[in-house]
Amino acid sequence: MVPTSYYLILSAILFTIGVIGVLVRRNVLIIFMSVEMMLNAVNLTFVALSRQFLSLNGQIFVLMAMVVAAAEVAVGLAIVMTVVRHKDTTNIEDVNLLKG
Amino acid sequence: MFLFVIFALIAIVAALGVILSRKPVYSALFLLVNFGTLAAMYIMLQAQFLAMVQVIVYAGAIVVLFLFVVMLIGGGQFGPGDTVTRGQGGTANSLAPSPVAASKRRRVLVTRTTAIVLALLLLAGVGYGLISGQLYPVQGSEATFGAGSVEAIASVLYTDYLLPFELASVLLLVGMIGAVVLASNE
Numbered sequence: 159m160v161p162t163s164y165y166l167i168l169s170a171i172l173f174t175i176g177v178i179g180v181l182v183r184r185n186v187l188i189i190f191m192s193v194e195m196m197l198n199a200v201n202l203t204f205v206a207l208s209r210q211f212l213s214l215n216g217q218i219f220v221l222m223a224m225v226v227a228a229a230e231v232a233v234g235l236a237i238v239m240t241v242v243r244h245k246d247t248t249n250i251e252d253v254n255l256l257k258g
Numbered sequence: 259m260f261l262f263v264i265f266a267l268i269a270i271v272a273a274l275g276v277i278l279s280r281k282p283v284y285s286a287l288f289l290l291v292n293f294g295t296l297a298a299m300y301i302m303l304q305a306q307f308l309a310m311v312q313v314i315v316y317a318g319a320i321v322v323l324f325l326f327v328v329m330l331i332g333g334g335q336f337g338p339g340d341t342v343t344r345g346q347g348g349t350a351n352s353l354a355p356s357p358v359a360a361s362k363r364r365r366v367l368v369t370r371t372t373a374i375v376l377a378l379l380l381l382a383g384v385g386y387g388l389i390s391g392q393l394y395p396v397q398g399s400e401a402t403f404g405a406g407s408v409e410a411i412a413s414v415l416y417t418d419y420l421l422p423f424e425l426a427s428v429l430l431l432v433g434m435i436g437a438v439v440l441a442s443n444e
Contacts, residue, residue: 160262165303167384168266172273172292174380178373179277187282187328191289194320195273198296201312205305214414217305218422221415224315225426229433231320235327236440242331248282251362 165206172199186238186250190231197227262302269295282328286321293317307411 172195179192201220208216242248268291275288293316300309415423 160259160302163387164262164266165299167387168269168299170380170384170387171270174377175270175273175277177376181369181373181376183277185282187324188277188279188285191276191282191285191324194316195276195289195292198293198316201308202296202299205300205303205308208305209303214410217308217411218414218419220305220308221311221411222422222426224311225430228315228320229429231323232433232437233440235323236437239327239331240440248331 162206162210166203169199169202169206172196172202184249184251186242186248186253189250190234190238194227194231197223262299265295265298265302269299283325286324286328289324290317290321293321307408 176192176196176199179195180189183189183192201223204216204220204223208214208220241253245252247253272288272292272295276285276292279285279288293312297309297312297317300306300312
């Protein structure tokens with residue numbers, strides 16, 4: 159029997175690795191992948207606590223989160239492709255038109 | 259327990275591979291492995307329907323979408339700390355004027371320090387979580403908690419959560435229209 163806290167710790171580790179990926183990397187695609195990893199870590203937390211409290215609410219929420227993530231990836235990748243084609247760079251620091 | 263340790267180690271190694279790879283294609287493949295191990299963990303957590311949805315939606319659609327985009331726009335080829343664009347060579351940063359390069363280095367230092375501080379905070383939290391009490395699920399409940407199967411999720415999804423279900427379908431429709439509009443070049 160695996161304690162629920164082990165799943166929560168693993169989820170925290172994956173979430174922090176995703177945050178570090180967003181902060182450190184400059185390639186816009188890898189930043190996007192790190193965001194998806196963060197969403198997955200949160201889903202793991204929800205499912206682990208759903209088993210802990212014997213309630214299906216956590217799993218339904220994970221289903222909705224997956225739907226939102228899928229829609230977000232579709233629209234976000236369309237935006238990324240348009241920006242990269244326009245500026246001919248995948249470096250996130252070159253997208254600085256709004257910079258003061 | 260042994261299965262959990264195996265899958266957890268693979269998931270962490272794959273996550274580190276995502277953020278440390280030189281090429282975005284390798285990152286996408288490491289992400290695929292990460293999603294696969296998470297699906298296995300959902301099965302261990304008695305969430306079989308979610309495990310299959312994870313494989314179909316995340317591993318089967320989102321990672322494939324990432325690979326499409328990486329192949330279409332060619333990705334970059336640099337590792338962490340890269341500061342050159344994809345159209346230039348490796349000497350662009352060394353030829354930059356000095357004040358610009360200095361401010362860029364300071365920015366890189368600030369974000370790296372933030373990342374390291376967050377990682378240390380996580381390690382402190384994880385250590386505390388490991389040495390303090392643990393949260394065990396209710397004993398003898400694994401057999402009765404057959405929930406997570408398709409019937410159980412359906413019995414809840416179409417009665418209590420009908421409105422979020424319909425709103426999710428509307429959200430997918432809006433996302434689809436938005437993606438088509440954004441990606442069309444007029």
